[in-house]
Amino acid sequence: MSENMKRIVIEPVTRVEGHGKVSILLDEQNKVKQARLHIVEFRGFEKFIQGRPYWEVPVLVQRLCGICPVSHHLAAAKAMDRIVGGENLTPTAEKMRRLCHYGQVLQSHVLHFFHLCSPDLLFGFDADPAIRNIIGVINKFPELAVQGVMMRKYGQEIIKATAGKKIHGTGAIPGGVNKNLSIEERDSLLKDLDQMMEWGKGAVKVAKDYTMENFDMVAPFGTFDSNHMSLIREDGAMDLYDGKLRAIDPEGNKIFDHVDVQKYTDYLLEEVKDWSYMKFPFIKSIGPEKGWYRVGPLSRINTCDFIDTPEAEKERKEFMALTDGKPNQITLAYHWTRMIEALHAIEKINELLHDSDLQGTDLVVTGKRREETVAMLEAPRGTLIHHYRVNKDDQVEMANLIVSTTNNNTAMNASVTKVAEDHLSGVEITEGLLNHIEVAIRAYDPCLSCATHAMGQMPLIISLFDHEGKLIDKKTKE
C-alpha cells in the first residue's frame, strides 16, 4: 500500500449467502482510491467431482448451496440429459422439473426480499443495526414478515413434492425425473395458490412503491451502464428453465442472440485476478475491459421481449416504461424485478398445477450417448452454466461451473466502487455508511459460496488502517 492511504475492510459482508469481504482504500483526504469485493471462499467442487459417476452429479453438486440447490440440481441434470442422449424430455419430466424450478425461484426470491433486504428498505440503510435486521422486521412489520415466511414455505413445499425433500432432493435424473405429481400433492398445493397470487402481487407493489417513492436516492445508488445477459425462449419470452443466450448492450442493442448454449465458449471467456477466488467472465467479442455484463432478475427483464404470464407481463411493461423500453440500469431495481419474477413464478406454478401432464407416467428417455455437455438455466441469481466431460466408463473427467454470482462479479465490484465514491469519499466513515456498500452488494442477491464452488457464519469485522497499515479502528457485529 502506498503512503498516506487508509484501507477499510468489511469482512464478512452480511445478509448475503456465503462469505466475502470488501476493502476500500482511502487517501489522506479520505477520498476513495479503490474499492473491491473479494471472494475469500474456496470450495473445489469442480475438482472433487472428477472421477464420480455422472448420474451422481445432479445430487452431488447441489450441495454447493442450501438456498438454491435446485438450480445446480437441474442444471447438472440438464447436462447429464445430453450425456445419455435424453435431452428431449417427456412432457411429464420437463414440466415436473419446471414446477420444481419455479417453486425454487419463488422461495429464493422471497427469502432475499423479505428476510435479507427488507431491513435496509424498511428502516433505511443507516438505521440502528440493532433494529435493522429480520427481528426488527418481525416486530415492526409482522404481516410482511409472515408473508415472507409463508411464501417461502409454499415454494419449499413445491420442491418437496417434485424432488422428495425441501432441500437437496433427488427429483431430476439423467434423461428425466424419478416421480410425477400425485393428485393429492397437486390438490394440496392448489389450496394455497390464490393466497400466493395475492401476496405475490402485493410484494411487487412493495418493491415498486419503494423504488418510486425514493427514486432520487435509489436511481443513482450503485448504478452504472452495463451489458446484460440471460437465456431467452425461441420467441424472445423470458424462460427461467431453458433457452438460448441473448446479450444486450447498455442501449438495448443485441450483442449476440439465440446462441446455442453448447457454444458458449465462443462467446464468453473468464479472467482470473489475484485478489479474488471468483473469476471474472466477459463477452469475448468486446474484451475484458468493457465486455462484462450483469445477470439476474434485472437483466432478464431487460433482455426478454415479453413475459408469457399476464400479471408479470403487466408489471414488466410498467417497469420498462420507466426507461422508455431501454435497458433499466438501476442497481436497486433488482428488487423490483425480483418480485416481478416471483409473481411470474406463481403464475407458472398455477399453469403447471392445472396441467394433467404432471400426472403422466412416462418419466425417462435416453438416446445416443455423448461425452461432453453444457447446460444452462436461469437460477434465481442469474444465468448458471454447467459444463462437463464424461469418459467412456461413466466418470466425470472435467467440470466447469460458472455460477450466477460469478457472472455478476465485475458488476458487483462496479457497484461497490460507485457507492464508495458517492457516499464514503471525504467523510467520516460510520457503520451506516459502510452498510451502504453492503446494500449495493445485496441488490444482486449474491451467493458467494456457490461462486467459488465456505461454509459457516462469521461476524462482520470492519477494520480501518492508517497509511502505515496500523489498525486505528475496529468495529465488530455478530
Next chain:
Amino acid sequence: MSEQIITITIDGQEVKGTPGQTIMEVADSAGVYIPRLCFLKGLTPHGSCRVCVVNVNGRPQTSCTQPIANGMVVENDTEEIKQLRKDIIDMLFVEGNHYCQFCEKSGNCELQAVAYRLGITAPKYPYQFPNKEIDATHPDIFLDLNRCILCARCIQTSRDVDGKTVFEFVNRGPEKKISVNADAKLSDTNLDVTDKVVDSCPVGSILKKRVGFAVPIGKRIYDKEAIGSEIEKG
C-alpha cells in the same frame, strides 16, 4: 420322535428353537430384531462385523454364529449392548468416506439404516478421510471402495452363490481391502450385472450403473420404516 425344543430367553422373553439354530435365527422367528450388517440370509454367517453382538449368560457373543442352548439368557436391548453397537457403527463411518448426502444408496443403505435405528446423528470419532479406490471399468457395475465396510458379503456371494470368486480380501489390519480377482480391473472379470453379488452389498460400494436415484425419496426401503421393522412385524 418329535424334534427337541430348546428354550432361551431374550431380554426376559421366552423364545423357542431347535438344535443348530442360532440366536439370531430364533430371535427373527420371535419378532425380535438384532441389528446386523455382515449377515445375509443364505450365506454362512461369520460374525465379522460384530454389530449383532448380544450378551449370552453375561458374555458378548455374535448372535449370527452362536447356536442356542437350553436355558441361555440373552440380553439384546440393553444400554451396554446398544453402546457397543453404536461404537462399531461409528468406527465404520469414520474409517471410510461415507457421504450419505450424495450417495445413491441413501435410503436403501443398511449401514445408514442401522445408524439411524441406533440413534446415531454424527460419528464421535474423527474422520480418517482415507484414500480409496474406484473401479468404473465394468460396463454395467461401479465399484466404489470409499463406502466398503469389509463385510465380506460380496466375497461369499460371488464364491458360494454365483460360483465366480470375483472378490477377495487382500492385506491385513488397517490395510485390509476388497480386491478384484487378484488385482485385475472389474472389466477383466467374468462378473455380470445379473449376478447375485451385485445385490449383496449392504452399502453403496457395488452399484448397478445408470440407475442411481431412480427411486424417489419416500419410496426407498428405509424411508418410512426403520430397518428391522419387517422382523418385528413377523
